[in-house]
Amino acid sequence: MFDRLRSHVMARIELTEEQFAESTRFFIPRHLRRKEFLLRAGDTGRYIAFVNRGCLRSYTIDKKGVEHVVQFAIEEWWIADLYSFLTDEPATYYIDALEDSEVLLLDRPSQEELCATLPAYERFFRLLLERNYIANHRRIAATLSLTAEERYLFFMKTYPQFVERLPQHQIASYLGITPESLSRIRRKLMQKS
Amino acid sequence: MFDRLRSHVMARIELTEEQFAESTRFFIPRHLRRKEFLLRAGDTGRYIAFVNRGCLRSYTIDKKGVEHVVQFAIEEWWIADLYSFLTDEPATYYIDALEDSEVLLLDRPSQEELCATLPAYERFFRLLLERNYIANHRRIAATLSLTAEERYLFFMKTYPQFVERLPQHQIASYLGITPESLSRIRRKLMQKS
């Protein structure tokens, strides 16, 4: 159950086996079927989720009813509506499972207690946020400076594991284009090579 | 010199006056004239900067030579090429001053030592990154789901202090549109009201 989390955490911070074992009591395992929601906009989403198996996404729905994928998460990734997690305000994102999945949930009080009990976890979450900060700024820069085709190539290069695993229209949504446009981009790239 | 940093830090973490005073030795004050670079893409940018006075921006330059603003920073904001800071790889962003500015620089070894000496700073940087994570995800969601006009309104609402202070074409660049388009959007909004 906690094998993947153990290797993930212990690769990043100094922790004994005993300390890690102690930390597992803070995590709540949960199974999600494909299309099942972990969180809906409006809920108070007081946990962050570590993906043990499967694939999830967070997204918004605009006023026309169109979904816009903000993030994907597969094995060893974390996903959350961090704003809601940190402030207890209602969530602004939806999070659901794109495949049957297993997640480990950590709620806010548990995270506080975990960091207080094992300060190395404070460092762990800082490192996690640093990586995220970098990835988000790259995505912003890509959106500002690249065409749809270039963004797709960038996505393929950066997240090859996602390209084989996700439906195309989900990737299109993440890239900020329509499924039709992505289909045409792919055709064009096929012809080139 | 450190007044603004003191109130900024002490509003966020528990620190005695003595502890804060101790921490100031890690920061290197630096003055920047308008248009002066703090960092260029390709440099190794091994510090993060706290803005004491003035205004800076980070940006990329695309293959056509067009600049794309990734971030603005005014008083009490932090700015950096975090990837370069964390990895020692060459910077991917440019950072320069839009006004004459004073910054406090913290290099990577100093940050490590600071966090080791005063663990509250570990928490401080985690909090900082959390806020940033939220802001970045909101910006991504806005880019995915809003029109140029809606993004401008969102920007005005979120960062009113920037709107009065920054040249329009810098805001246009941040929003991912041309200065001409922003000018037309503003005209349209004037007429509406």
Place this chain on the structure above:
DNA sequence: TTCAATCATTGATGTAGATCAAGAAATTGG
């Protein structure tokens, strides 16, 4: 105080990607 640079505006025209519509292909769950 002036001249050069920077910045904002406006009009004419171009285009990347959206939208609409329809059908084909692939998946999935019963």
Place this chain on the structure above:
DNA sequence: CCAATTTCTTGATCTACATCAATGATTGAA
């Protein structure tokens, strides 16, 4: 294994915003 659903593709057309070009308004350095 099959019907229902989801996903992908393709064509025709549309539109938000870009590009190009010119002019005026501000700003700032000497």
